């Protein structure tokens with residue numbers, strides 16, 4: 001693995017992370033999203049220095065929001081401190097300001113604004129409309145599994161509505177996403193899940209289904225397609241969307257402090273406030289804390305160790321050859337379903353520059369996962385770039401499946417330009433944690449969104465703020481299984497946990 005990693009930084013200084021041999025709790029995420037039981041207790045704070053530069057972050061280098069600090073010094077006090085400036089922290093801030101316009105809010109962000117998973121993802125907001133139904137049904141029963149699918153649809157609609165109503169400049173594309181199984185076994189498994197979902201009363205009338213391989217290949221342009229499922233979804237520039245929302249927050253009085261790492265949260269000794277958030281730039285006394293720290297949550301909040309696990313994921317940017325540009329450019333987004341649960345998520349940026357982003361659980365991701373298992377200090381290493389094992393799978397796929405790629409002559413600036421890494425936050429039972437942090441009155445969490453937060457957070461964040469405002473869970477409209485409860489925490493903690501070390505690289 002090391003030889004296959006030209007862009008990876010030295011790992012010599014990485015702190016080791018204690019791992020344990022515990023039986024895996026149920027995880028309903030797909031291939032390459034499941035950390036081995038032995039690795040579930042690794043965690044770490046955001047890597048300082050040497051991060052790879054995602055395509056989204058490359059596009060905004062002169063935006064002053066990147067290193068914005070609303071006040072030169074850190075406020076000593078606030079009503080609420082929100083930790084993390086990804087889409088979760090930014091949306092929680094928005095709804096907090098709308099709910100309590102006069103309360104003071106400080107957002108602390110360890111690095112540049114929105115430089116975690118949100119600023120590094122593959123740019124898809126693709127509501128799962130059937131694909132994981134089987135796994136969720138097995139884990140949580142029919143009603144919850146259907147609720148999860150419906151929530152994803154509601155989340156996508158809420159995101160699109162926000163962008164359109166506010167004219168957000170974020171390269172939004174709305175169109176048909178295609179799920180394309182690449183072999184017959186996968187097609188059969190997909191068909192079984194789809195039919196089970198429909199038979200359970202799941203909404204499928206908005207999904208166009210083709211089981212004829214020839215038709216599927218024609219619709220999808222993927223030669224080896226064995227079926228095709230089409231429904232509405234979106235792609236977008238996630239940093240620009242998040243930045244738009246944060247700028248509105250700042251206008252309403254939020255105080256954003258970038259390059260500020262929250263190191264610990266302790267009870268406030270002064271008696272005036274409940275909590276003190278201690279950072280590398282001083283302390284903030286407050287009554288309410290929101291953990292919007294996703295993959296890094298357990299580094300700051302030890303009760304989450306083993307529940308939310310960070311894992312590096314790659315995203316490739318590919319500039320299509322000239323023969324496949326212009327009128328011949330791809331005009332759908334994709335989920336290409338491969339054997340063994342692997343997946344290419346393809347975002348061809350149809351309304352923007354036509355650069356094609358390949359994310360998802362690329363089959364080459366396995367080699368990276370194995371390497372991280374052996375080098376667990378790298379669980380929060382988003383400095384990884386250009387991993388050959390991952391890029392090779394993208395190359396093999398396009399050469400094999402899209403007409404014209406194999407023969408294409410790539411000039412400088414075309415082709416398999418670059419890949420970067422980001423850290424996804426795996427929740428041990430496959431669904432996010434939204435709600436009050438057990439045993440810590442006044443602390444709240446919205447985290448553990450896997451590689452799929454864009455289809456979850458636009459409803460999860462406002463749901464959390466409703467709970468903070470004393471509303472019942474039912475009023476959030478979220479699937480019950482997303483709720484953070486003492487019972488869920490206890491159940492998931494019933495695995496042996498060695499005292500883990502925290503990776504800081």
Ligand SMILES: Cc1cc2nc3c(=O)[nH]c(=O)nc-3n(C[C@H](O)[C@H](O)[C@H](O)COP(=O)(O)OP(=O)(O)OC[C@H]3O[C@@H](n4cnc5c(N)ncnc54)[C@H](O)[C@@H]3O)c2cc1C
Nearest residue numbers: 084086087088110116117118121122124262422452453454
């Ligand atoms: C390569 C990749 C591709 C992906 N592709 C997709 C996709 O196409 N579609 C999709 O739906 N999802 C995708 N995802 C997942 C999606 O990006 C995430 O689920 C989502 O962005 C999570 O948002 P968040 O705000 O909760 O977390 P983040 O965006 O990670 O934000 C958390 C923030 O908290 C900060 N932070 C953490 N700890 C501290 C601390 N102690 N002090 C201060 N700040 C702290 C971090 O620096 C970070 O900025 C992808 C993820 C990756 C990595």
